Amino acid sequence: MPRFSKSVRVPYTPAQAFDLVSDIGRYPDFIKWITAMRVSNVRLDETGATHCQGDAVVGFKGFVERFSTGVVADPAAGTVVASLIKGPFRALRAQWTITPVERGGSDIALEIKYEFRNVLIAMLAAANHDIAVDRIMSAFLAEAQKRFGAAPSASVPV
Template sequence: MPRHHETRELPYSAEQMFALVTDIARYPEFLPWVVALRVRSDNEIEAVADMIVGFKGLRESFSCRVEKRRPSHVAVHYIDGPMRHLDNEWHFTPLDGGGCRVDFMVDFSFRNRLFETLAGQMFDKALRRMIAAFEERAAALYGVAA
């Protein structure tokens, strides 16, 4: 069961990072392995979406509910798909002098042994690439900090 927690201090506001993370309809534009995404519903406190992820010829779809507490917290709750479970949380804390601390946690496991094996082998590399994609997206949207 891959599990990871990471903290980063970024030059963007908590509101900016919250907006980036909750703009799930745009994930296929910048997140690796997100092949397609359909937003079923979206409002200020919650979104529900179906996502197709692909890696080396394998494709799986899953559904999740995204809980939003502007501008400090985002939690992803798994609904259905190839996973046994998926928990994903983002916390955004303003820093003195600007920017924010981003706490990111993900914990998941697959039902499919092949996906579980691939996830275990590639987890750290994939997670670093995903986190970098969010940081690059922030820089593209909000500018590179001096």
């Protein structure tokens, strides 16, 4: 099953990074190929984790696909995990992990494991997955700067 991952160190607090990554309803605002997102069935469990369903419309290089994921955003663990409910995949699991950095800021890691049903889409995705993950991270970093500014006051000076 194809898999890719990337991590970046950011000057934002773990809480800020988590708020950004877990705000899936706003993904279409800053990730250009996510053209629509509907969030439903939102519930908070006894541990403080939020569970919901995300229904996305994605357009890329002439292809438009819809898929649904179950999302668990756990602030205590610093994770946001999306797992396939239905869509063009045989399998899909995306996990964001936010880790505090000793001198302030956070490390944000994204790992995605996926397998498409359609061979043509699978080949297109395989040829572009490094570009896609770089663009995802760039989009999140740009949105973090918009939301939180260049130097968040909650971070500890280096």
